[in-house]
Amino acid sequence: MRSDDVLAVFDVGKTNIKLSAVDAGGRVLETLSLANPVREGPPWRHHDLAAIRAWLFDGLGALARRHALAGFVPAGHGSGGVLVWDDPDMGGDGAALPMIDYEQPLPEEVRRAYATLAGPFFDRGSALMHGATHQARQLFWMEREAPQAVASARWYLGIPQYWAWVMSGVAVSEASVLGAQSHLWNVPERRWAAIVPARGWGRLMPPFARAWERVGSIRPALAARHGLPPALAVFAGGHDSSVNFYRYQAAGLREATVISTGTWIVGLSGTTPLEMLDEHRGMTCNSDVFGAPLGGVLSMGGREYAAIAGPDAPQVPVAVETAARLAARGTMALPSFGDSDSLFPGSAGRGRILGEPPATAAERKALAVLYCALLTAECLAALGPGREVVLDGSFVREPLYPALVGAFAPGRRVRFSLDAYGVAAGAALLAGHGARTEPVPVDLSEPGALPPVFTAYAQRWRAAVHRDAPAPAGS
Known part of the structure; x- marks a missing residue:
């Protein structure tokens, strides 16, 4: 081309x-x-x-x-x-x-x-x-x-x-x-x-x-x-998430873990050892467009978000102060609100709110964003210790989401793409694959820092999820 x-x-x-x-x-x-x-x-x-x-x-x-x-x-x-x-x-x-x-x-x-x-x-x-x-x-x-x-x-x-x-x-x-x-x-x-x-x-x-x-x-x-x-x-042509992943491969980011968000939170990494893949925790073995294995993880984040935020979620972005207030008082959403266990075996249909429930539509939306950022951090942990992280898809249009992921996944460099058409861009780049001689440019942004209340909140949430997990069958 x-x-x-x-x-x-x-x-x-x-x-x-x-x-x-x-x-x-x-x-x-x-x-x-x-x-x-x-x-x-x-x-x-x-x-x-x-x-x-x-x-x-x-x-x-x-x-x-x-x-x-x-x-x-x-x-x-x-x-x-x-x-x-x-x-x-x-x-x-x-x-x-x-x-x-x-x-x-x-x-x-x-x-x-x-x-x-x-x-x-x-x-x-x-x-x-x-x-x-x-x-x-x-x-x-x-x-x-x-x-x-x-x-x-x-x-x-x-x-x-x-x-x-x-x-x-x-x-x-x-x-x-x-x-x-x-x-x-x-x-x-x-x-x-x-x-x-x-x-x-x-x-x-x-x-x-x-x-x-x-x-x-x-x-x-x-x-x-x-x-x-x-x-x-x-x-x-190819699989939508793999085509989106190719966009970052074409940009030279071959070591990055890519988290794409929408109906599903889809995490893909070319550096995840195959022995880390656990089918009982929503993990998958995908393929990139070259046929090589990609460690994958799936969580139906869009459906979970909708279940928590409700039908009247305000259009305005979540204020940091609203999310911090929920975090400080310990209001948590625990998995899972849909019919899939994802990373939490036995959790399907058992989603619940722990602590003082959100009082307004703005607080419900803030809780949904907090929860989906925590799910994203769990996806990253499951895929291994790779330092480079790229977030894209519908969730990153909420400004607080990438900053929360950065706070919930310390030690990683989290960046995000506001391009709403990653699959379309990746697919078009495929057509020029054979003739490309240098990396293609990709526009990535860095999230801002957040107060320490969120780091402490993530630690308490993980402890609550562990306590809430159902006992293994036969125990």
Whole structure:
């Protein structure tokens, strides 16, 4: 790609979808967004691929009228896959079966049967998570529910590769998507998990491409129908968090631990020893876009934040004085308020407020920010002692959050990026990977110092969490 090229980046999140025009240096020029549409069954709750496809091509046509688009780079979360036919236009979206919403509860018989097949931790890359999370578990459910459709299908594709296939007609597999708790790929050994040959799924898995590889050009009929450049390059794309992590790799920050925040707090580190990964504490073995292992940790911070802050959280930033008042009087939120244990085994659904409860909406928001900063510090501790830390995502727009993380994680250099489009920037940088000769610039800020009341508060919170932990099974 040339330095003046513009890329269309398609970022499929669980909650929202973004289509951005991004220059080759990672600067976002324009973004369109859509709430990710979900339909109820049958046969299960699923994402509306046909509606997304119509929106995508309308958006691409609009962007092409305003920008000289040279390429298309897809990114997406790792907890979904699409079983497809040979032809991307069959059935309107090419899908042999609807794409399962990973928060759809599993039938009990599917859950039990899959648990006996999932294999050891490094085959899975994670614990067995909630709902229909994990591409392998979704494919297993499809196989039980609609065996003929699975037998007749041609490929099973992660979300970014599905959209690359829709655009180009070329099917590929990609390491960072498969290494995002798909349960299909053993990241450390760089091989298919044992469940793939055991179930005969190898025939559904296309050849590999690197996230930055051009897999083809836009299909001529699509270019003509939607007014798109006929030479528009289509790239393989990758897992959203790994693509965001690549942005810092491209900047030369290869030793940094990156914490991205939103619906999930996602921590990734290339320096975490594999033996530190504990599947019972929300830890994962991910893959970067180069196929190398990344220590990971997951906490559903966005949902936890919402549960504590409530629906009436004020828009104004949390005042340091409000948070300090809560800290001084010992008001604490203890895990976990959602249906996931994350770093605290046995805590799901047991979240509670310790001490004098927050009295106002401003105090509830302050408590939510304190709690999420403490979760972040626990994620950092789980990933090891790496000194360099980068925070990004929606939480850093709250000015107190990065400063609290710095206070709760002493001995580390905490910086943060206010760029709201890290995935889009990373994806655009992928397109120039092969030609890059020097690190790309990244704008990072340092949080300010906070009074010692917060350090003491973190110590008391950790002691309370330890006291509150349920006894091990059988004790």
